Amino acid sequence: xxxxxxxxxxxxxxxxxxxxxxxxxxxxxxxxxxxxxxxxxxxxxxxxxxxxxxxxxxxxxxxxxxxxxxxxxxxxxxxxxx
Numbered sequence: 001x002x003x004x005x006x007x008x009x010x011x012x013x014x015x016x017x018x019x020x021x022x023x024x025x026x027x028x029x030x031x032x033x034x035x036x037x038x039x040x041x042x043x044x045x046x047x048x049x050x051x052x053x054x055x056x057x058x059x060x061x062x063x064x065x066x067x068x069x070x071x072x073x074x075x076x077x078x079x080x081x082x
Contacts, residue, residue, distance in 0.1 A: 002062065 007015060037047060 002066075006065070 003016070003019060004012065034047060037050070038044075042050075
């Protein structure tokens with residue numbers, strides 16, 4: 001929904017396959033990194049801290065992107081993010 005508000009239909013048709021590829025690769029790489037961290041001796045509690053930090057970084061990234069987009073939002077439609 002967030003990306004749908006950010007991009008026009010033409011931009012979406014061009015960029016959504018790249019976003020989907022990034023999500024797929026991220027899932028594979030994330031699982032591998034988590035496995036490596038666990039094998040290196042990091043316990044599950046510490047992995048939860050890492051996941052929480054990544055989630056916090058994601059929220060900050062969304063806020064930065066939304067604030068930049070809202071300042072130059074297109075005139076079509078409305079957005080829940082501004």
